[in-house]
Amino acid sequence: MTLTAAPERSVLDDAREQLAQAVETLGLGPAVFAMLAAPRREISVSIPLRRDDGTTEVLRGYRVQHNYSRGPGKGGVRFDARVDIEEVRALAMWMTWKCALLDVPYGGAKGGVRVDPRKYSTAELERITRRYTSEIAPIIGPNQDIPAPDIGTDEQTMAWMMDTYSVGRGHTVLGVVTGKPIALGGSQGRAASTSRGVVAIAVEALRHVGIPVAGARAAVQGFGKVGRGAARFLADEGVSVVAVSDVYGAIFDAAGLDIAALERFVDETGSVVGFPGAQAIDGEDVLTADVDLLVPAAVEGVVHAGNAEAVRARIVVEGANGPLTADADRILEARGVLVVPDILANAGGVVVSYFEWVQANQSYWWSEDEVNQRLVDRMTRAWHDVLGYAARRQLTLRLAATCMAVERVFRAHEMRGLYP
Template identity: 65%
Template structure:
């Protein structure tokens, strides 16, 4: 059976004593954003792609056929919230408030291209909830970005920050642009214009951005500079994930991946096993997946397959991950690696392995795919990789899913550390950061697992219950104005 939600923190029955009971029926959801950072299918310019940056421009292989349609991220996010609302017994009014974004910004982002022509893009920033603190969430550049996707990602950020007890609300931003088709100078102009358009609603105490799909530390540097110039002095804490030389934090580039591995280790320990005793597959070889594969291999896990948006590679004896990283850096893809056999990207989800780490795009584990999953544990490195239907199937099959709002929270945890360091102008060592990250992740997992066992619900429902309860209680304590 999968681990389920309840105990250690406050059980569902105790929640109901503090929150208004619901009326009959499902509460109406009002409209409210990895893939996770570094997803396999992420469109990026050279240097931020689905593998470590190549030393020179390369022509990647042709991408595989797009996966079949699946439930959109906003539909999945709403279904997850509805489950938590039912467990907690929240009123329709509270549920509607939790489902609705606090603020949505929809802006035009004009770009004068290097050839003198003008092109217009849409930009978004959604602040889903700020009851526990300023908004926090990444900025993504991708051709698929739309308002519903950003709404979903912002909602997930709200619960994620609450689950790991960060003093943040949830936010997310995006620009509908494929960064692979634009020069660095053009991307700088897009970034600075987007920043200027949303400047009234961002800031170190309002809404703090970070890298996501298609953006990187340099993007954050442009945002920080644009914001600082307009304020008249340097404000490093307006963004996280920026370069070390201007106030970035040690450990930030690999934090999400380290968090994924900490979560996997904790889930395995719950079952009486260890990373050294299992095999793993990683879908996605970008910022999250590539480092997750490396850390798993370093921990003694036999990594038998990985994939990116162009294809995959497998070896039942275990891949040489350091050699694979070098190959991906040199070629821009894992395809063609001589240390294993070719593999289709979607095939990786149903391989016979103990641990599956989906670190690519949203919605890949739908009902049909979930029925074919052979892994005993799924640890979500991406945001929203499992649809509501897929989640239900995995639970019925007894497969333990460590949900995204817990498993990939390492990135926002170290973003918080960076924000704290910037505000104090005092910097921690990398060892201090890694120790604090591990402690925060293991404490969060333990609370979720206790809740799961006590309430007899899945880890996802447990994490959502904890996150939603904390946000709802913040609403209740603060009250409504006027």
Template identity: 50%
Template sequence: MSNLSYISQNNGPWSTYLEQIDRVAPYLEHLEDYIDTLKRPKRALIVDVPIVMDDGTIQHFEGYRVQHNLSRGPGKGGIRYHPDVDLNEVMALSAWMTIKTAVLNLPFGGAKGGVRVDPRKLSPRELERLTRRYTSEISHIIGPQKDIPAPDVGTNANVMGWIMDTYSSGQGHTVTGVVTGKPVHLGGSLGRVKATGRGVFITGQQVADKIKLPLEGAKIAVQGFGNVGSEAAYLFVESGSKIVTIQDHTGTIYNPEGINLEELKVYFEKNQGVGGFAGAQAISDEDFWSVEMDILIPAALEGQITVERAEKITAKLVLEGANGPTYPDADDMLIKRGVTIVPDVICNAGGVTVSYFEWVQDMASYFWSEDEINQRLDKLMIQAINDVWHTASEKACSLRTAAFILGCERILKARMERGIFPG
């Protein structure tokens, strides 16, 4: 028995992932023989991250790096700084990355990392010390051909720059390809910051057209107003939609006539949240789910859409900008009510797709324009969502199941063809 088996018995993101794998198993035919490959991570590292605080005291933080599956290439996945980070969450996020890279047919496996910390409570120097120590603790399992981290919740381009510098110091030369999502002048890619939100919009646009949902005048609800939620919101507004409600960690705002995003942007940058914005009324966090809407974009954390909330949601289309925002039983409820769900493993894959472009550019030391990036991103996302839609129609299943069928087939074929060592 795996020493990580106990986690599968607990509620949480890993249990959600395991249930999703069980649901796709009947569609995999002979490849089902290899499905246990997907039910356990290849490698899970837990590290102690001690740092000297600005006041001279020493504090310890717990860090993680999980490589779920490397059958199709090096690991790929973000690093999250959040007070709720734990092994259960990081395992699930790494597994969803495995599926996501396979659905997009990128030459990567799935990985994820994190540190249990509230980065807002650290000074810039403390944050840098934390990052560099964490990097040193995981440096033996990361690298441009091993596992390539990227930003996630609580981390950004600056953090990726520190990781690259720390890793490079240990190698004796600059290794730009060890991370993606880093500053452009350090080998980052144009278009990376907006890529995930753009992917949410592109897949949403494609599916809205297929289900005959006009974007002109569509009412949209957005949970989370970071890089993903805000960029998706801007692009939908450009297409004639209106954002009627937004929720983040500071509160929930509502304006049935549409929230002015330009005014909100100014307010958000000053106040670091949407709560208290004068251009909309405050409503309770729970009322967010029952607002009249056509499209819902959960772009915050996992585990947000429960059965109780699924019963209230008025949207015709859900676009999962976050990873794992919908519990399986809530998924069933939404489908029963005729709601179309574009699952996270395709919907928010724009970020990892442009991360792939960044990695390729770093390997070649040749960089593309932002227009080239967006054209390549749009082409891959449209192809992937069309493949998922076709599979869903052919198998008479949900888009989530279809995406998992495509992803799992590609991963398990790679596992089968590589064989098991030793034989």
């Protein structure tokens, strides 16, 4: 199953369109758009790799720092065969707005290596990670730019990055990355934080439109880092998750999937495909399932002009970054579908990354209950702030959230002034 964005537009086009709408709504003018649309710094690096069989190949990696007016850069590193510079630029921009919206003292950054990690051994992935880290080391650091896991990377990747950076500095620097293993200064609750935040927002959205949470029907597109946890937490809230998908296929059960059993099945087989008692369906059908809530939690651009009319969910909560194109946004808005934007919905990861960074700087770690409660409190507070802003100005949630974030970034930049 392959889900891709509509080919006529890139994710960067959509990100810039969202910014342009916010700048126009705020009355800030074209000069502000030009400043905020352009990354402050970006680097493209070659990553020569000696493979296990002795052959050599060269991969391409990127790191983009979109804005750091409000603090050091923050954003994940993804290993994916589709990574390119435009995608990384868009994701870095969205990270800027996400951090500002949740009032986390970071700017936005993002990184990636164009590689399919499923085709490489653990030893090869370590070599890729360490060479990539050494190449971008001059522009990252605990007070400069702090990477984290994303698609195709995990806490082991972050451990390699932290070690490589630390070796170059001559001492251990725990705060250079977040999403690390607990044994190396990671935070309790970090692994599930994005999923937990998505569900906290989904619950608020269901209540907002008057749909009882217990018994609501949901579909989750993607069963990886975000989707799997989101399905579990939705089930814990009493939501009936009837459809899920991964890169290999999709399944459906009108009575609701047993998520705990599905997780065990995926651990054993590597995919949701073939789960006993569930009906096999096409991956696209998850996006158009007859549900109250749709959580696209995989990659960008999966809901677009070609399928947005067929979406039947009353609420779409963006678990992934940019899963709806600008065209899809307009179609769903016209149809009265409530769309909760990614910069709000999936911000739980950066919130707990911030908590991890704070804990590392203090050398004092919090309990998982403390982390989870602080996360939910911050997410729900942001939800009500965005909801109120949107109501007062009669804006969509996406435009309201982007306006709030852009205004905070612009004000910080304005107060700092231009140099020289």
